[in-house]
Amino acid sequence: MDAFLQKAKSLTSFLATMEPQQKNTLLLAMADALEAHQEAILEANAKDMDKGVKNTLSAALLDRLKLTPKRIRGMAQAVREIAALKEPVGRVLEGWVVPSGLRIEKVSIPIGVVAIIYESRPNVTSDTAALCFKSGNICVLKGGKEATHSNHAIAKVLQDTLAFNGVDPACISLLPDETREGVATLIRQDAYVDLIIPRGGEGLIRFVSQNATVPVVKHDKGVCHTYVDKEANLDQAMEIVLNAKCQRPSACNALETLLVHEAIASDFVPRIAAALTQVGAKVKGCATTQQFIHVDLATPEDFHTEHLSNALSIKVVADIQEALHHITTYGSSHSEAILTENYTTAEWFLNAVDASCVYVNASTRFTDGGEFGFGAEVGISTNKLHARGPMGINELTTYKYKVYGKGNVRA
Amino acid sequence: MDAFLQKAKSLTSFLATMEPQQKNTLLLAMADALEAHQEAILEANAKDMDKGVKNTLSAALLDRLKLTPKRIRGMAQAVREIAALKEPVGRVLEGWVVPSGLRIEKVSIPIGVVAIIYESRPNVTSDTAALCFKSGNICVLKGGKEATHSNHAIAKVLQDTLAFNGVDPACISLLPDETREGVATLIRQDAYVDLIIPRGGEGLIRFVSQNATVPVVKHDKGVCHTYVDKEANLDQAMEIVLNAKCQRPSACNALETLLVHEAIASDFVPRIAAALTQVGAKVKGCATTQQFIHVDLATPEDFHTEHLSNALSIKVVADIQEALHHITTYGSSHSEAILTENYTTAEWFLNAVDASCVYVNASTRFTDGGEFGFGAEVGISTNKLHARGPMGINELTTYKYKVYGKGNVRA
Incomplete structure (x- = not known):
């Protein structure tokens, strides 16, 4: 050689x-x-x-x-x-x-x-x-x-x-x-x-x-999260979460764990779980999630996993700090998103989360050389x-x- | 830990x-x-x-x-x-x-x-x-x-x-x-x-x-070269070479091997060797160099060495290609200089030499965070x-x- x-x-x-x-x-x-x-x-x-x-x-x-x-x-x-x-x-x-x-x-x-x-x-x-x-x-x-x-x-x-x-x-x-x-x-x-x-x-x-x-x-690998804040536009959140998980589940920028603020969890969790299930996604959830929908308990191993399939875990969090903590613990610093209408919350998330791509009000599926306008891509580092x-x-x-x-x- | x-x-x-x-x-x-x-x-x-x-x-x-x-x-x-x-x-x-x-x-x-x-x-x-x-x-x-x-x-x-x-x-x-x-x-x-x-x-x-x-x-380490082209301003070259070798010989950006075009070697080599010796530098040279001055033969090991002292080797080269070949063989891709008044020769050297810093008509001693205007320096990567x-x-x-x-x- x-x-x-x-x-x-x-x-x-x-x-x-x-x-x-x-x-x-x-x-x-x-x-x-x-x-x-x-x-x-x-x-x-x-x-x-x-x-x-x-x-x-x-x-x-x-x-x-x-x-x-x-x-x-x-x-x-x-x-x-x-x-x-x-x-x-x-x-x-x-x-x-x-x-x-x-x-x-x-x-x-x-x-x-x-x-x-x-x-x-x-x-x-x-x-x-x-x-x-x-x-x-x-x-x-x-x-x-x-x-x-x-x-x-x-x-x-x-x-x-x-x-x-x-x-x-x-x-x-x-x-x-x-x-x-x-x-x-x-x-x-x-x-x-x-x-x-x-x-x-x-x-x-x-x-x-x-x-x-x-x-x-x-x-x-990409273990990507989307955090739905209490001030998110929930209709928009439905579309973004479905896209992030289901548009191409085998991609590294697909959603693995959905984080939901507890103030909107009783409304949003059943809605998004129903929509995800309808398109064939397999949903698990944390103990709090189980109060709203009937799903298997998501384990720490689930939270660590890049599924490369239509599997998804839902975790309800008390606030954005808990969302950040979860992302820091389980994420792979690939692509992370916050959905919110609150300017200060969005800015805080953009700065505090350490990942190659951090999104506000968009699907993590955009982490891609073509979508970024690079023309051709060597890959996702x-x-x-x-x-x-x-x-x-x-x-x-x-x-x-x-x-x-x-x-x-x-x- | x-x-x-x-x-x-x-x-x-x-x-x-x-x-x-x-x-x-x-x-x-x-x-x-x-x-x-x-x-x-x-x-x-x-x-x-x-x-x-x-x-x-x-x-x-x-x-x-x-x-x-x-x-x-x-x-x-x-x-x-x-x-x-x-x-x-x-x-x-x-x-x-x-x-x-x-x-x-x-x-x-x-x-x-x-x-x-x-x-x-x-x-x-x-x-x-x-x-x-x-x-x-x-x-x-x-x-x-x-x-x-x-x-x-x-x-x-x-x-x-x-x-x-x-x-x-x-x-x-x-x-x-x-x-x-x-x-x-x-x-x-x-x-x-x-x-x-x-x-x-x-x-x-x-x-x-x-x-x-x-x-x-x-x-x-820095094994840095300066190539004196046949179209160099030789008075300027004297100053630059002396500075590159002697201003602080222990620095990684100091000159280790001087490359001289054969067309000017009989003129320049004795002049620069005398000036270097006068300020205490220890000069060796290739076989061709030995035709012009009395010095020990520079070995391949000399050409590979970062002396961190006032030692210097001189090598006479037939042309810029041979200079490039020597730099590629023995250099450490740190700082390399060409001294020439010829635009095309300078451009060719700037593009062909692979080093972090490539100079025209200047001392390699400028490779430094302070001299580059960075204010403070972590070091020279x-x-x-x-x-x-x-x-x-x-x-x-x-x-x-x-x-x-x-x-x-x-x-």
Whole structure:
């Protein structure tokens, strides 16, 4: 792996200084090539599907894995959209002149070698490769074993496009060793790898976080809350809560625990529980909630759980402090919302809650690169440093200071 | 240590939402208290000095360790200057409205619990505590063993000031276990600690980087280069090179290896070597350099070394590509300079060199929070992510997104 990563590292300066126009031309060529080599990709995908059926993968997993001509067109289109994004490298983030006369510019630059570990869906291969390429980063991709033929076929199309155009195909790399040992080695190669982005289950994230010497930007779980204040517009609250829980329950920004102020609980809890149940949600509740509706008791374990399903816990709280305390205890600092018409209450919540995204009177489902207007998304970071929340292409850059002198020496 | 760090973590929300005015009032009270309790601090320092003499610390280390009434006034003054800095929390970094009508603000917030590991100089205790307090972070300080009495006395003054004013003194914490095992435990407490900043020798930095599960912002070594191009103003180059090497050789931003274009080497190398030797610098050189001056051969080990002294290596290069190659091979991505009058050459160097600070026609000695206008400095980060180069108080913050809705649900 050493030689492989050394090669990746050796290309960083080359890609970091490639002209935007050339990057975009190459990306458009990659998109065309994905469509032109549709048959090869579908053949590889058929092998993965066969294996998946033999290994009795679930219908949901098989659906994620499956490629079709339409899905390949979608992948190509996503690469074209990434090509159309504003150039992320060379943005002047700040600039000033200091008393000594030096002119200082803080400028965005690529991170270098970025390793991304992900699962199942093969389109992530082309999405991620394109995002890294556009931002001037050499990517090292490690997809799921179940999609290995598809991922290799997709990467080959992208790499062949680079080679055909005279660019080293190793600018887009697939990890040669797909085993867990390969990952274990990769995450300690801080001499060659500048950033690891693990996207996947809790086990993977924990393993990477506990063992990496390379900096990690995690894409961990979301245990998101919505607190319905006593001064909330309850009709609006009905819509927002239903949306936050049910619009796509498998998303990390979906609602897990509904917090309700006790002053409105006898009115709101039965109404929202009935509406949730009607659309198939499975509701549990705290002891106070049980005074209003017939549900199972929500345990601390429930409050800690990212259900990724239509399950939901309701907890009645005495005030906003208790809501904050619950969020601090059980939340994952992902997305938290307050529903209220009271200005002071809203401001207090926005400032006191520590999460990547804090909402007033909106569904937590908006925590998303697309909804935030980033155009394409690397994922949702649960890190506190470097990138927090929806991670767009600009979050695949770091910065340097360019300092313009005229013979300046330090006194 | 668990209970100690749990306590620190529990205070993050309190300090994160403290009003700027209250933080500043408390900081000014801390500054006054440092002066008022000068005798107690000097007594504690005398114990450290006694121990240092017994342990035969070098004169340089003893000087770093020693406190005087004047130095304590300096510490108090530094705390007052930090109080006067612009509030780092709550800065709106970006803001926009998305098509769905949500208003999004990206706002600076404290990081949370910040652990700082440092050495010898006791003034770092009050500087760092004040920087963390002003930026709303709970600090966990781990100073050098040789300064333990001084650090405890200084921390006690700061903590007593907090307690006297009704604020939990644990907002400023000293690590209870000062051993290497204590550090080993601390750096794996990612449940409680949000960031570790190690400042110190290579051994410490390596140990922390290799073993931490908490994110690390390193303050590692600087192997800095200055490349004198064939189109440099050579008189200006003389001044800049002398300044970069000799103005304070022990600094991490001092020059270690001078790269000289071969077209001007026969002229410039003897001139600069004579001037350097005259002020006491110890010069080595590559084989080509040896054709012009009588010096020992610089080995690859020399090129890798941060001398922290007046030692310097000279290497003659064929062109800017060879200069870049040398910098990439031996540099530490800290501070790199080109001296040239050629616009295209300067632009090329600024873009191609990967370092936190890249200079044209200036001394690398300017890589410094004070010189950059940051007012006070946490240190010089050699990280690529989160904070790069001079790290001011704003780099002790991260961000969250505040999202203002009007009943928005996701379609």
